[in-house]
Amino acid sequence: MASSSSSSSYSNPPCAACKFLRRKCLSGCIFAPYFPPEEPTKFANVHKIFGASNVSKLLNEILPHQREDAVNSLAYEAEARLKDPVYGCVGAISVLQRQVLQLQKELDATNADLMRYTNNEISPYNPRRMGYGSGVGSYNPNPGYSVPYSYGENPGHGSN
């Protein structure tokens, strides 16, 4: 004879969210599909940074087939923020933007060299690209994170 307290276990084991929040995991739990009980740290991180109520509101505002992607991105951002409380995942964006700029500079310099060779203006015994060439292989362990350059452009133009 099944007891009433095990109704949740009779239908489904409680999800990681309800287990963490120590509440009954109902059949319509919005967290259940995306926070399985095998991954308790996933919800713990998300709850610590964003809060369960905020995540619940966010999930209710988007379509069901997009919720898994939203949860995964939130989990990644929460983990990044826990590892780096100052920059979070924004630090990665800043570093990537810098890499793009560096690559673009390198590409421009190399294209300029190519143009000169096709016009036969440089001899092979006069290397010009010593400055840029040395910058290609260098890695700065202290990149000096900064807020991404697009922040000043007010990216919050409204949701899609």
Place this chain on the structure above:
Amino acid sequence: MTIKSGSGQACAACKYQRRRCTPECLLAPFFPADEPKMFQNVHRLFGVKNIQNLLKELGHDLNQKATAMKSIKYHAAMRNKHPVWGCMVEIHQLNCQIQLAEEELQAVLHQLAFYKQQHENQLSSRTADDYISDLQLGMAPPGNSLEAHSHYNNEEAGAADYNINYMDFKEMNNVVNSMCGYSNNNSNDNNLNSTVTHAHLVMQQPPLSAVEQQQHEDYSEMQPFFDNIDDSQSYIGCKEAYDQSSLSLESQFKASRHDVEEIDENELKSAAACFSLTSVN
């Protein structure tokens, strides 16, 4: 009605929450009253309590707090703009840009190495007359192909070093790719494939024409050498040389035959001597 703080106006946080903005308000320095939307984004994603906890964790370093709040505002703005992916959109786009730029750089470096080698070959071909005279004297040709190859390897190594740096973000890229779905990856891959294919086509075209051009130049420079020779004289010279060589061969053959005969006779005699000696025993 919100009570004004020391600065004369309630901060956006206290205004939104409709509460008194005291001088000790933690959020006042970061959320000015003229940016209400900024706080709304942050409040929507993080919540006031979580922001306050985060600021408390950072201690008393004002610079760190200011930087952290900047990043939080950016984060919230990105989530407001992209409710599903948030910052992952920007990260994914940047990763794709880096990959494309890297491949383009590789292609351009290959082209540059090729043109450098071609230039060196042109410089070395200008001394073709000296080279041919060296050949006549039996001297070894100049070895500049290795030097060109080393130039190419140095540039390739430079690009490879950058590949190692890019690999540091591979873990993040794997997470992003797994989250962004196969459809996005396929479309980006198609763009990448088309870009790479185009780069390869561009790279392949010059070598074919340059090789042909090089061969043409070689033949054109060798032609004057052959034009100076008189065919009739050369034939006669060859015939005389052949006759002489045939004579010498024949004489050598005769001499060798004579020698063979002599040797056979000597062997027979010695063999006979041995036979006679053995017969006694």
